Amino acid sequence: MEWKLFADLAELADGKRIAVDAGPGDTVGDALEALLATRPALEERVLDEQGDLEEHVNLLRNGRNVFTQEEGLGTELEEGDELALFPPVSGGSDRR
Known part of the structure; x- marks a missing residue:
């Protein structure tokens, strides 16, 4: 599984695309833990x-x-999923 990171998150991670050990059957939360x-x-x-x-x-x-349109961090990953993590362009977030 691969994460796409944007803005300062990509800078902190030293890359815009980071592969992690997660795949189909794992959850978004599992993939996030692997990234961190x-x-x-x-x-x-x-x-x-x-x-x-x-x-x-x-x-x-x-x-x-994943928080407004899926099952949050418990969302199950499927083959070919694309994960992305980024800060807001401006203001806060209305994800909850």
Whole structure:
């Protein structure tokens, strides 16, 4: 599975595309954990004090917000899924 990262998240991860050990049957949360395990510099930017994804960070699976259009971090991955993580362009997020 591969993550596409944007803006300062790509800078923190030292790359715009990061492959992780996750695939069909795993969840978006599993893929996020795998990403943060290999790129710990991202953790402070994307997780809040409780370890949850910051509300201002957008997480998409195949162009769909996993929190408003899918099952959140419990969304099951399928073959060929494309994951993306990026901060908002301006303002906050309305994902919840």
